[in-house]
Amino acid sequence: MVAYRRIDRLPDDSEEARMWLFGVARRVLANHRRGAVRRATIRLSYVDEPDKYSEVREAIEALPANQRELVQLVHWDGFSLREAAGIAGVSESTARGRYERARKRLHDSLRPAADAPVARLVPSGDAMAQPE
Known part of the structure; x- marks a missing residue:
């Protein structure tokens, strides 16, 4: 409307x-x-099936709103970081800074065991996680 x-x-x-x-x-x-x-x-509560992505969703929900929005626009909606900046109404450099801070927070909160490969967010295409 x-x-x-x-x-x-x-x-x-x-x-x-x-x-x-x-x-x-x-x-x-x-x-x-x-x-x-x-x-x-x-x-909302999820019952019955165990949710293998709940940890990731919780980590994303724990991000500050302006960082969470950029992560969602880039990785869920498929926008480039430049397009996400336009949608969010911020400059591209501001979006880059927020996105990098979000990546660091997610990396720190989702850090696996020391010997497991680390997943990282990459703002290109539809790839969300790539091993380091």
Whole structure:
């Protein structure tokens, strides 16, 4: 509805329009998250199957919001870091700094046993983890 009401602001270029729509969606979701935190009444719980990715999700959720958003835009939504910066409304250099801090935090919080290969985030394509 927000995008429809602001359709006159939609860029003509299809790639810019896509990024604009993600920006609109980002702000709508941010408003929703703030409301959910204020209400603080609903908690999701996963039962039955053990979740092999819960540790990664928890580590990502523990990141500051501005770092978490960049990681999600790059690795879940498939945007380049430059595109994610545009969607987040920050400069490319600011996005790079936030992304690098997020990578370090995730590396530190997900550090495996000393002899296991270390997974690291790579901001290219759809590859999320590559052994070091």
